[in-house]
Amino acid sequence: MANYNISIIKGDGIGPEIVDEAIKVLNVVGKKFDINFSYNEYLMGGCAIDACGNPLPQETIDGVLASDACLFGAIGGAKWDNLPRELRPESGLLRFRKEMGVFANLRPAMVYDELVDASSLKPSVIQGVDIMVVRELIGGIYFGEPKGKDEFKGWNTMVYTVPEIERIAHVAFKLALKRGKKVCSIDKANVLDVSQLWRDTVIRIGAQYPDVELTHMYVDNAAMQLIANPRQFDVMLTGNIFGDILSDEASMLSGSIGLLPSASTGEKTAVYEPIHGSAPDIAGMGIANPIATISSASMMLRYSLNEIKAADAIDNAIKKAMKDGFRTKDLAAFGAVEVVNTSKMGDIIASNI
Numbered sequence: 161m162a163n164y165n166i167s168i169i170k171g172d173g174i175g176p177e178i179v180d181e182a183i184k185v186l187n188v189v190g191k192k193f194d195i196n197f198s199y200n201e202y203l204m205g206g207c208a209i210d211a212c213g214n215p216l217p218q219e220t221i222d223g224v225l226a227s228d229a230c231l232f233g234a235i236g237g238a239k240w241d242n243l244p245r246e247l248r249p250e251s252g253l254l255r256f257r258k259e260m261g262v263f264a265n266l267r268p269a270m271v272y273d274e275l276v277d278a279s280s281l282k283p284s285v286i287q288g289v290d291i292m293v294v295r296e297l298i299g300g301i302y303f304g305e306p307k308g309k310d311e312f313k314g315w316n317t318m319v320y321t322v323p324e325i326e327r328i329a330h331v332a333f334k335l336a337l338k339r340g341k342k343v344c345s346i347d348k349a350n351v352l353d354v355s356q357l358w359r360d361t362v363i364r365i366g367a368q369y370p371d372v373e374l375t376h377m378y379v380d381n382a383a384m385q386l387i388a389n390p391r392q393f394d395v396m397l398t399g400n401i402f403g404d405i406l407s408d409e410a411s412m413l414s415g416s417i418g419l420l421p422s423a424s425t426g427e428k429t430a431v432y433e434p435i436h437g438s439a440p441d442i443a444g445m446g447i448a449n450p451i452a453t454i455s456s457a458s459m460m461l462r463y464s465l466n467e468i469k470a471a472d473a474i475d476n477a478i479k480k481a482m483k484d485g486f487r488t489k490d491l492a493a494f495g496a497v498e499v500v501n502t503s504k505m506g507d508i509i510a511s512n513i
């Protein structure tokens with residue numbers, strides 16, 4: 161029997177509700193495929209501030225680094241919004257990603273056939289969309305120095321080194337080999353020097369992957385093309401800030417923010433989390449959609465633990481729940497046979513396995 165030590169960070173808002181459903185599904189899939197998961201829970205975000213005055217306790221850093229992979233809900237909420245920036249939950253999350261060395265953020269954007277009407281785009285445009293956005297996560301303008309503000313001006317620095325670009329490019333090309341064999345690298349090389357370096361480096365690394373077709377697109381055009389013709393994309397490779405914006409845009413193709421998972425991987429560990437935040441407006445109401453988190457658990461099985469059959473079983477169980485017409489409230493208007501709460505959705509997916 162395979163044994164894995166999974167670190168769990170439930171976080172704030174709907175975090176605990178949705179992570180509980182993912183654990184429920186992992187336990188069922190574990191039984192079916194002879195996998196044993198042991199879980200250790202850690203604090204991050206607002207709950208950690210309340211418990212020990214620090215959004216990212218050292219115990220969390222050590223615990224996650226010692227685990228095989230981390231499943232994370234979401235952090236943040238109005239209660240902590242007025243704290244100084246460095247003490248806020250979001251600062252803890254940025255520091256967490258840096259400490260974990262998770263430089264590659266993988267965000268799939270796919271459209272469930274049963275939910276084509278949930279998108280704001282026409283079904284003919286979005287049917288069959290299957291995109292993987294590969295975003296550099298711990299460099300670029302969010303981390304570059306110098307940065308600061310005074311009463312008159314504010315400044316940040318967009319900086320990438322060749323090794324930073326090389327390692328994220330390898331991730332994108334390797335993923336493309338397992339998918340549609342296409343990488344579109346997104347930059348702003350017509351204006352930014354850092355983007356010119358990005359493009360030159362991606363071209364050089366791309367030469368090592370002759371089976372992958374490499375194209376380039378300026379970020380403003382990419383934002384437009386994602387809406388105009390999203391099916392043209394397979395793997396989209398981009399830096400931190402462009403990826404932040406484009407991956408949110410891509411996620412809306414699927415119709416609900418509650419559906420999409422993500423993986424943040426590096427050389428030390430990997431963190432799996434839904435793309436949405438802590439949704440304080442619906443926390444504790446039992447109506448959050450747990451699918452993004454359950455799907456994140458599936459990505460964890462696929463990319464960190466190499467348990468491909470178990471990952472496929474979860475993905476198929478989600479598809480069956482969609483096909484059978486079970487919907488949480490966010491998707492109630494789209495083909496619902498029955499509207500179910502968070503826990504029931506977890507039960508249905510678990511029983512489909």
Ligand SMILES: NC(=O)c1ccc[n+]([C@@H]2O[C@H](COP(=O)([O-])OP(=O)(O)OC[C@H]3O[C@@H](n4cnc5c(N)ncnc54)[C@H](O)[C@@H]3O)[C@@H](O)[C@H]2O)c1
Pocket residue numbers: 174178233234235236237238250253417418433435436437438439440441442447448449450452490
């Ligand atoms: N990775 C993270 O932990 C992360 C990411 C983004 C935002 N945040 C934090 O989350 C808090 C709320 O931010 P926000 O409102 O901008 O974004 P959000 O993603 O939490 O919510 C946006 C909207 O989507 C809805 N929504 C989100 N997830 C859902 C789900 N699973 N099911 C159904 N509906 C869902 C919410 O109810 C809300 O109406 C803030 O404190 C923000 O800083 C955290």
